[in-house]
Amino acid sequence: MTREPRGWMVFTSIVALFLTVLPLPSWLDMVRPAFVVLTVLYFSVTWPRAGGIGLGFFCGVALDALEGPVIGEHALVLSALAFIGVWEHQRIRSKPAFQQSLIVFFALALYEFLLFVVDVWTGHPNTDVRRWLHIFTGAMIWPIAIALLERGHSPR
Amino acid sequence: MAFGVANQSLPGRGPTPGLRFVAYAVLSITLMFLDRREGWMEQVRFGLQTAMYPLQMAVSSPGAAWGWVRESARTRETLRSENTELRTRLRDLELRTMRYEAVSQENAQLRGLRTALPPVAEKWLVAEIVHVEIDSLRPSRVLINRGTSNGVFKGQAVMDDDGILGQTKHVGPWSAEVILITDPAHEIPVQIERTGVRTIALGNEDSLGLPFLPANADIKAGDVLLTSGMGGVFPQGYPVAKVASINREAVKAVERVRAEPLAQINRSREVMLVWFREAHPAAPVRNAESDLPKGDPNAQAQPTPPKPKPAAGEATPGTGTTATPGAAAGTQRAGTATPPATRPSAGPRNTIPTPAPASGNNAAPLPPRASGAPPPGSAASPPPRSNATPAPGPAAAPRTGTGTAAPATPSQPTTPPAGNRE
Secondary structure (H helix, E strand, O other), X not given: OOOOOHHHHHHHHHHHHHHHHOOXXXXXXXXXXXXXXXXXXXXXXXXXXXXXXXXXXXXXXXXXXXXXXXXXXXXHHHHHHHHHHHHOHHHHHOOOHHHHHHHHHHHHHHHHHHHHHHHHHHOXXXXXXXXXXXXXXXXXXXXXXXXXXXXXXXXO | OOOOOOXXXXXXXXXXXXXXXXXXXXXXXXXXXXXXXXXXXHHHHHHHHHHHHHHHHHHHHHHHHHHHHHHHOOOHHHHHHHHHHHHHHHHHHXXXXXXXXXXXXXXXXXXXXXXXXXXXXXXXEEEEEEOOOOOOOOOOEEEEOOOHHHXXXXXXXXXXXXXXXXXXXXXXXXXXXXXXXXXXXXXXEEEXXXXXXXXXXXXXXXXXXXXXXXXXXXXXXXXXXXXXXXXXXXXXXXXXXXXXXXXXXXXXHHHOEEEEEOOOOOOOOXXXXXXXXXXXXXXXXXXXXXXXXXXXXXXXXXXXXXXXXHHHHOOOOOOOOOHHHHHHHHHHHHHHOOOHHHOOOOHHHHHOOOOOHHXXXXXXXXXXXXXXXXXXXXXXXXXXXXXXXXXXXXXXXXXXXXXXXXXXXXXXXXXXXXXXXX
């Protein structure tokens, strides 16, 4: 069994955060995929023992510091997603790419829904429909994302 | 594209994923609870903002570099024409402020003061907007490159050449997040310049709304909204927005009046952080009631005064629920009573020429508040703040006595900024 690529995990997470705050024109910004969620999902599914839940938590805290109205919101939702990824990693990994994209689609929808629930609880829900747009692009770039993320570590 | 086949069982190393998840979830929920209690998490936020600053800098640096290249590649001709333009503007402003000394002297005499008051803006600091995506669905928040190391504090007024832009929300050591006046979560106490009616302007996408004005209020397109000085963040008399259109049939109250901000919200690259003289009559008024810490048993036991004085209705929107009926009542009274004598604080506006609000001279003070001119005896020093603040009731004296109305640290408000509902 190969070692977990910790350095690669940290590096790609920082790159994902970087891409999240990169200023883009507003039409492109609306469909910007949730890079951090994709990264966390990838690592919790591929390396279920590498601490994906912790990665989700810390990436979530970073997201909260960057754009969250409440600290802990993204941290909670991302660790929940990572937990699902770790829990179901065998089932997700055995699927072909298209079905994986479908699973990612539902995972992103769950992510956005949980964020919305927390938003309602903390008292400033954003009911804009456009907040759901990135789910589609996220599911679409999933095959590209795993191809890129796989390059950084030895095949397993 | 599928993952490699690996069949491993999870248990055997460290806590199970379920346990880990529960631990992290509890931690996150604790963080959220603490963060909801305003102020408890300031240290953590400060640390996080420090940690995120390199990332934000890295993201914005290509844009900044491009801006620098463009700036340095400008031709001589462009610079010359810009220079001429600036010279013309300077002459304009100088002409406008020429009589300023005389006018402020005259104002001081009318108020019974021996010397003229200094400008309300004590100093200011120019900050640059860092081009970082804070929240794609809330474009009304921006990051600036000044923080506590420059003396910036939470709830500080941010403006540009043309008017109020917003206030600082989270302050890190070298950066600060600014919430703009157009944010739906931002409320700014304003005054309609033409009538003197005070109300609260709420952010609404890219404009502002006046949801607490009664339907028959005297307002028309072109009216300028000035800060009213309530709320403890913005001083009195700075231009905020201009009424663009009125739709009295709108379903949502916030859409009845549409006011466009005078500050160049989307075009500004440089903004100004302003410090105000605390003792100045036009300085931001911190209402005694809103300054009380939450959960103070004495505060909650007090009955609301039955008949507040004219300006007492404009309680700061610190708590949202208590502020809105008060503000609506206050403006209703002012709106129905049209004779100028009963208008709140219409006094000096009629006698002393105001600098044109759109002229952009932020450093120039506007005439101080009308109510409560002090007796000639206290002439040398500016009048205490309590003169300008209408006492909300019998409980006002002990409250101000405990220092809630006049904080011990003058330029660093410890209470959350009033215009901020989050």
